[in-house]
Amino acid sequence: MTTPSPAALAFKELRFRYLKTGADTLDRISLEIPAGQVTAILGPNGAGKTTLLHLLLGYLHPLTGQILLHGRPLKDYPRGDRGKLIGLVPQKEATALHFSVLDYVLLGRAPYLAPLALPSTEDVAIAEQALEMVGASTLKHRLVPDLSGGEQQIVLAARALAQDPDIYLLDEPTSHLDLSNQNTIINIMTSLARRGKTVLFTTHDPNIAAMTADQVILMETGRIHSFGPTAHILTRENLSAIYQTRIEVKQMNGQTIVYRRRQG
Template identity: 50%
Template sequence: MNEAILEFNSLRFAYQQGSALVLEDFSMQIGRGGVVAVLGPNGTGKTTMLMLALGWLTPAAGTIKLLGQPLAQYARRELGQKISLVPQFEPTFFDFSLIDFALLGRAPYLGSFSMPGPQDYEIARQALAKVGMAEKAERSVMNISGGEHQLVLLARSLAQQTELMLLDEPTSHLDIKNKSRLLAILRELVAEGKTIVFTTHEPDVAAMIADSVIMVKGGRVMHAGRVADVMTGKNLSEIYDTRIEAGEYAARRVFLWD
């Protein structure tokens, strides 16, 4: 494995003391570069894992390291320059233009009372161009489609210029065209040196783009490794509690279930 960029060691987490554990003895290691899919059914702790990686939640036990350093040792602004999130959904309460929305990704680089400068605007424009939204830069974020909104969330993350990008169920609300478009952009980002970690409950999406997969169930890591090695019918059937068969068609891994 490449040098680890993100490590979870024996994490335990519950949202309230005494309540059921969301993550239990959760350990994983993400190597630098490439795409890692965290795959599992809904309600199994995938989004919670991302919140912990961002430092937005604190584990009850265990350790998290980013680039070999304990997460707790990073200042908030420094952390925002190293790791970013594309959420599954984010309600919009303000009538931002797309360029202003993308500019929010520059916050970790600005002082408390600083305004974005020409370089920040250029970075935001480049981020919108990367996702194919540059021509709509002055349009309101409230007047775009759901698929376009997902791309703008990605643009904001790109403007943040972090090496590690986390995406929470990035394709769950997309049609086939926008799903293909998003996955193509992620491939380009990896070629440019980014590390991508995304959660999904869709085995086909994981197999289409991921280099490796971490399969989770009940707040635990069940299997981890290369897609071809761990995304077997047996393992998937165990994760999803239903019979699943894995095969190949047109040089792609495909999955059939009852």
């Protein structure tokens, strides 16, 4: 390629292993994740999806291999810059403290604040705006531990919106949500991509990937099975192989529906 790569994130020959386990959790995987699009990391439990997310965040370090953020090694970025470029929405977050929702979302402003600075009224306004974007303004004064699992996940997304990074990493963002809240999160992810943000999320649900993603990374234990445009990847053959069960893919009203064939 002569022009600069449009990849927001790229990784080459990435190997990773947790200390206690013997086998590689990720075994020499390479990929370029295009900017301004939604990419789903799809695979069964234990495929290494969250591990990959934490590596791309820079929280875990690969055994070998390299991660490039906008063409530059991720580890070369100063901590503060990285916080403005990559945001994480964890699947859930344990907190024994009774933060108010607004205080909690406000923590997303940390990368923009000097180490000992307090959030300004402008930061508060941004946090309130983030809550509005996810339709959770009414939760503002509630306490985080009192929220339902779904509400907590929405609030975690709002915190990432307040952080306003270039790249959003979401870990199973729809796992605790009912259908209407799933839609909220899906709409947030697609509208972020329309605004030029790069969105990368893990899921074990092919239908969420079908509804949301431009590309799918299909993973099976520690390696990438296939990668490409969603429609090319979500096929009966691919999914049946990965989930080791008979899976059917149908087109219905312009939508891809994935379902499991009853056995026997």
